[in-house]
Amino acid sequence: YDTSYEGAHSVQIRFTGIPGLFSFNQFAPLLHRPGLAKALLENQAIAPSPPSLGNPPTAELTVSNAPKGGRRVAKVIAYSSRELSSIRIYVDGRLIQDNPVRGRRAELSTDIADPSGGRWVSALAVDSQGIASLPSVVRLPGTVRPQGTAHIVAIGVDKYLDPKIEPLQSAKVDANNFVNAMAATEKRAFEAVRSVKLLDVDVTPQSVLSAVRDAVRDTGPNDTLVFFFAGHGVDGEKLGQPAAGLVLTTHQTQISDLSGTAVQWSALSKEISGSKGTVVVFLDACQSGIAGREAFTTNDAIVSALFTKSGAPIVVFAGSKGRQPSQETDNGSGGRFTNAVVAAISSERSRHDLDRSGLMDLHEIYSAVKARVAAETKGEQTPWLARNGLIGEMSLF
Template identity: 30%
Template structure:
């Protein structure tokens, strides 16, 4: 990972508060998009290249513009990139709540012709499928209460009414595919809260704190997808107990992939005593301890085993990352692990990912 930037990061952020034909939403919706965009582009935090962070707000978030934005995102990312899509605004369920379609309501949507003026879950999923980034994370905050009233219906004042939000089936559809994940602000039967006078919604308040570094509890210098969701899912109920619970969907996600840098790539500070101790310990034990901390989900985490020349099919499955690393390194020590993997190659890859980690830097090839 580049400690001075995350140029492989790309984002499209969409926010609509001032709808043309549907009830408006609080200004916090627009703040959410602007603040997440600023966090992603900040060299002191997520460190995306600013030109790679695109926002569509209000009048610029038409149906055509959103679909074009998704196409342009797909055109500029490749398999080594990370892509984020963030939507905050109205969502609506068309048909029965249990198996009906869900739509994103853009600024120009007309509830009298909802199927032709909104973006259906099928259209949205098809657009996401064209994004060939190796890692794609979708954020959906689409079940806001209209205005100041707590309402779970979306109306235009002309007799057209739909259930507000997004269905569980739609969330699952949008998360389909290898390396894909979705994070939504609340369950399908809940409302995404915005406190009166607050700059941001409850969900985005927690998300921003996570991206600011709170989700990087091991101070690894990276914000990882599972860690980010774990943080947000723990913090939102603290802000609004029992009323809102973020959800996470992924059907083919094998690794705790990096979403961005944390605090510009800042890693943990290790004491001189701990560093010098690494000289005295068995190098295999030191490496194992470092790998367990830096890749907590095991040899599949960040594809480190494969990148070091190993073959994952040669390893047994284990219930925890710690057990997986212990078994994998025992296998490696006896000449197994497949391919061209060895202590030197594994240490080299780990050092490339965490170049400032003192214990790794002090290790010598046995």
């Protein structure tokens, strides 16, 4: 197969005797062939199909309910139709152990630092062909303990010097509302929340990259880096400026000089990739008014470029799919996507904390945001979620 990130995660396979659904992405080591679609369209010769996949591995995880001496015991039993190569342990989506194993059946008992109640532990079994099991996940019981620092960089741009770029109404409102909502997670999900907010004239390529660079420097392994952007995204190649690549517009952006006046996504991705902690990105990239919509890039393209560049564990919430516009409210009270995010992590938090853990988990936030935006826009805008290097369920905020 050859497809986008979303395509690889949308097509699913069921195997006889194994509960759950497997996405195409899990079989990328064997099945993903970049350039396959182009080759088919050009009637090029196609290499033979791979041998039968066989059943993927399975993993079953248990974790001790109560910690002892600040540690918990995790036990995993794994099976595979082929030789197993490793059992991996994740906490809140991040890899903490990669344990080599052998044979078609393996048992692992290991201790992990107690991350506190409300957090998630996941296990994967990986076979000799690089095919992974579905994650086996456990939410830890017990009292939630705030952990680490959230370092937030929030960008909102409504006004542009270039008359070819149509102004927005809600980008600054979105950035302000997001920062305020995240501040409320201090002493709840995080020990501390540190925010840098750049709006309109303060948004320059230099100021954005500098703010991200500083946040990355200060983000430790137990911290979270959060990047929020509300504004326009543009594809330089579609405007005859391939060297610019994908860019995020700033107040001073000139359509005739994207490389010099916009934030190049390649440069931003390079900075983000240095994060030692988990990275969470919120993209509310509007699509309107730059000499025809064809000049705009899509959230899909931005995410793909970010995953290619970034080696950090990262999750991305995007305001819309593909060419869908990311809509603003009629009264300028915020974009529909950001309003839904803000509500999910603040004013409507208790309603969407379905497991009553006290923390907002990845899919609790996504489900709440997706349902609200789809309802308000009558299905014209669908937020989506992508992640790289993060496995299983995870608590975010």
